[in-house]
Amino acid sequence: MDTIKPSAGGSFSPKGRKVTFLLLDIFFSILLVCWTVRLGTEPTVLQGPYVGDKPRYSYRYEEQSRFRNNRRVYLLIANTIIESFLFAILTFAILQFVRHRYHAGALLVVFLIQTAYWIVAFAVGMTVSSYINITLGGAIMGLCVVWDIYLLIMYRRQKKPTAGFVEVDEGGASEN
Secondary structure, eight states: OEEEEOTTTTTHHHHHHHHHHHHHHHHHHHHHHHHHHHHSOOOOOOOOOOSSOOOOOHHHHHHHHHHHHHHHHHHHHHHHHHHHHHHHHHHHHHHHTTOOOOOOOHHHHHHHHHHHHHHHHHHHHHHOOOOHHHHHHHHHHHHHHHHHHHHHHHHHHHHHSSSSHHHHHEEEEEHH
């Protein structure tokens, strides 16, 4: 006698899967908007030392200003590179979710990685005075935590044993 267990992906109903997919799309759109805002507002050109007859400001202020600007440029480059990989991973996970290949556990891992990244981005933004990392990064970090909680609940629901297993007999199926 073989025992057939229910599918591990049973925690998402078809309607729940559609709603989750729409929410994942909204989250992905928010990430793209954040990325676009960052590329549009952060400095993109490194500043060299001031050359001229008279300094515009005191030398110390000039060096600090240039250092802060260049540090934000390097942060923008690092954020762009890391976030492009995270976008690719999230896109792959969403496509696999739509094709019923990924369930709550795989999405939970992806969002835990996203949460860890945005926590670090928020902390670096506080250090570097990158207001985009502080404002938008903090909001996205909160959304990632909400997704983590939701997917953890769905993962726990997915792992719960069901009450009635179906036993396959030679003559037919009977429930215990």
